[in-house]
Amino acid sequence: MTVSETDRSTGVLPPTAARPHSPSPVEADRIPLSTPDVGSLEETYLLAAFRSGWIAPVGPDLSAFESELAAATGVAHAVALSSGTAALHLGLLGLGVRTGDRVLTSTMTFAATANAITYCGATPEFVDCGPDGNIDPGLLHHRLERSARAGRLPAAIVPVDLLGRPADYERILPVAAEYEVPVLVDAAESLGSEYLGQPVGGFGRASAVSFNGNKIMTTSGGGALLTDDPELARRAAHLAAQARQPVVHYEHQEIGYNYRLSNLLAALGRAQLTRLEQMVERRRAHRRRYADFFAEHPGLALFGDGNHHRDNAWLTAVIVDEAETGISAGALGRMLADRGIETRPLWKPMHLQPVFARCSMTGGRLSEFLFSHGLTLPSGSAMRDDQLDRVLSALYELLTNGRR
Numbered sequence: 453m454t455v456s457e458t459d460r461s462t463g464v465l466p467p468t469a470a471r472p473h474s475p476s477p478v479e480a481d482r483i484p485l486s487t488p489d490v491g492s493l494e495e496t497y498l499l500a501a502f503r504s505g506w507i508a509p510v511g512p513d514l515s516a517f518e519s520e521l522a523a524a525t526g527v528a529h530a531v532a533l534s535s536g537t538a539a540l541h542l543g544l545l546g547l548g549v550r551t552g553d554r555v556l557t558s559t560m561t562f563a564a565t566a567n568a569i570t571y572c573g574a575t576p577e578f579v580d581c582g583p584d585g586n587i588d589p590g591l592l593h594h595r596l597e598r599s600a601r602a603g604r605l606p607a608a609i610v611p612v613d614l615l616g617r618p619a620d621y622e623r624i625l626p627v628a629a630e631y632e633v634p635v636l637v638d639a640a641e642s643l644g645s646e647y648l649g650q651p652v653g654g655f656g657r658a659s660a661v662s663f664n665g666n667k668i669m670t671t672s673g674g675g676a677l678l679t680d681d682p683e684l685a686r687r688a689a690h691l692a693a694q695a696r697q698p699v700v701h702y703e704h705q706e707i708g709y710n711y712r713l714s715n716l717l718a719a720l721g722r723a724q725l726t727r728l729e730q731m732v733e734r735r736r737a738h739r740r741r742y743a744d745f746f747a748e749h750p751g752l753a754l755f756g757d758g759n760h761h762r763d764n765a766w767l768t769a770v771i772v773d774e775a776e777t778g779i780s781a782g783a784l785g786r787m788l789a790d791r792g793i794e795t796r797p798l799w800k801p802m803h804l805q806p807v808f809a810r811c812s813m814t815g816g817r818l819s820e821f822l823f824s825h826g827l828t829l830p831s832g833s834a835m836r837d838d839q840l841d842r843v844l845s846a847l848y849e850l851l852t853n854g855r856r
Contacts, residue, residue, distance in 0.1 A: 482792040483839045486666040486767060486832035489731055494723040501719035511715030517722050518676070524725060525643070525653030525661075527678045529685035532713035532721070533692055536640040536662025536675030540568035542688040542711065543636045543658045543677050544608060549574050553607035556595060557638075558587035558619075559801040560819045561612040565638050566802050566811075574607060578803045580815025584756040585614035585798065585822060588815065589623035595814045596631045609635045613642035613652060614799070615828070616668065616766030617756050621647060621655045628656075636660065640675070644668050644732040644764035653678040666832075668731060668766050669724035671717040734833035735765035738840055742768050742829065745844050749851055751776025755798070755826055769798055769828040777851055781827045784850060791846050798826030 501513045514532055522530040533539050549555060551573030557565055559578035566576040579595055582588040592609070599605050609628050611619040619637075628635045635656030639645075643661045645652045653659045658679035663671040677688045695708025713721075724731075739754075746752040755769035772781040779787075785795040800823050803813040830843055 483794060483830045483835065483843060484832065485794045485796060485828060485830055487834050488665050488670045488672075489727075489734075489832065489834040490670070490720075490724070493727065494720055497719045497723035498716060501716050506715045509712045509714050511718075513719040513722060514713060514715045517713075517718035517725070520722060520725055521676055522678065524728070525651050525659075525678050527654050527659075528680045529678070529682060531677045531685050531688045531692065532671075532718055533675050533677060533688075533711045534713055535564075535673060535711075536638075536660050536664065537564040537568055538692070538709065538711040539660035539662075539675040539677040539688075540565065540610070540636070540638060540640075541571045542691055542709070543660055543679075543684070544568060544572050544574070544610075545691060546677075546681075546684040546687045547608050547634045547636060547657060549607045554599075554604070555608045555610060556592065556606045556633075557610040557802075558612045558614070559803045559813060559816065560585050560587075560614055560799055560822065561638065561802060562640070562799055563802070563805065563807075564640070565610060565612055566805075566808055569610070575811060576802065576808065577606065577812045578801070578808070578814070578816075580813075580817070581614070581819045581822070582620070583818070584617055585819075586617065586619040587611045587624070588818075589620050589627060591815050592624065593627045596627060596633065600631055605631055606633055609633050610638050611635065611656075612638040613640075613645065613763075615756065615763075615769060616642045616645050617763040618642055618645050618647040618652055618655075618761050625655065639678075640664075641667065641766050642764060644728050645762065647761045654680065657681060658684055663721060663724075668735070668764050668833075669721070669728050671713065671721040671724070674713045674717055674721065676713075731833040732764045735768075735831055738831055738835065739765040739768045741840060741844070742770070745847065746770060749777075749848075752851075755822075765831065767828045768831045769826050771822070771825050772827060773825070779850065781825050784847075785827050787850050788843075788846055793843055793846055794830060796828045797824075798822050798828065 518530045549572045553574040555569045560581040569576040637656045637659040639652050639659040640662035642652045663674035691708050692711035695706050697703035743754045751773040753771045774780045801819040802808050
């Protein structure tokens with residue numbers, strides 16, 4: 453609410469501003485991309501935490517959530533934080549990334565991955581993706597070879613599990629080990645996924661997961677750093693609490709951050725964690741229906757299909773061949789929006805973002821293709837079957853018209 457919308461002398465909202473917004477028919481029945489899937493169980497956990505009196509940032513639910521999250525992901529330590537971005541930041545600091553360093557990461561990602569690198573004073577350097585949207589191990593190896601010859605190896609590598617699909621760690625981790633470069637996994641989108649039978653979270657020196665409102669599970673806002681390294685976990689927890697020393701008065705020997713997850717939000721996370729498998733299966737069921745639909749319509753391909761691991765199906769995306777369908781991915785998205793169906797292009801590559809225009813890039817053509825031809829579709833576990841029916845009916849109608 454802006455100042456102009458209030459009575460400037462009293463600060464009271466004028467009568468017209470107090471009237472509730474009446475949504476249009478499209479707004480009222482809008483199908484979002486991925487909404488929080490919460491209900492009575494989450495309410496029970498939250499109320500119990502509230503009534504316990506542990507309203508302050510730390511408390512028993514925070515400790516329990518960290519233990520339960522570590523167990524669920526097969527790691528020794530979980531540090532619950534205010535966001536997945538905070539987890540990336542503290543993970544990089546824990547790996548020793550400092551001002552003037554360079555960090556290799558995928559260009560096909562959300563800005564938070566590259567932003568966290570810059571928080572450390574380091575510079576992100578981008579590597580193109582493979583067909584699944586994840587960092588290309590071959591290009592990564594090539595980039596490390598060049599860096600080694602130049603005597604300027606990166607301080608870290610940050611692969612990204614795009615849309616919940618784990619990167620190719622069978623190839624990435626040996627390459628990183630060859631050059632003794634630590635790996636921090638951006639697993640913001642992949643909690644609940646598996647790679648070769650192991651849960652995501654235990655690959656590399658550490659992994660960062662997100663509990664943002666649109667993720668596979670949520671704490672409203674939040675994230676966590678997952679690791680088997682006790683010193684990395686201790687360091688992250690220390691920095692997340694303003695780097696306060698364990699003395700009676702407030703003593704600080706270095707810069708810290710206000711990054712701890714609150715006890716109340718941790719209670720919400722505990723409830724969500726008990727339902728994680730169920731929510732993943734629901735998203736996978738949605739993906740199967742999309743896959744069946746795409747198989748019957750030339751020019752549509754399920755993005756990232758055919759890999760050897762089980763991802764959490766966080767978001768389902770389609771690659772649109774305009775020559776076959778008669779309609780571009782962008783036009784299809786706009787037409788679905790007119791029908792109250794939210795979509796989004798695949799991530800705009802970081803090397804195309806103005807803020808990172810001066811950063812180096814290895815490859816780039818495949819990520820640019822995926823950005824221009826990919827479209828993510830409603831995928832949330834809270835989406836009803838009749839809503840998915842509506843999405844598929846709209847797609848059928850638009851594609852039929854597009855081919856005429």
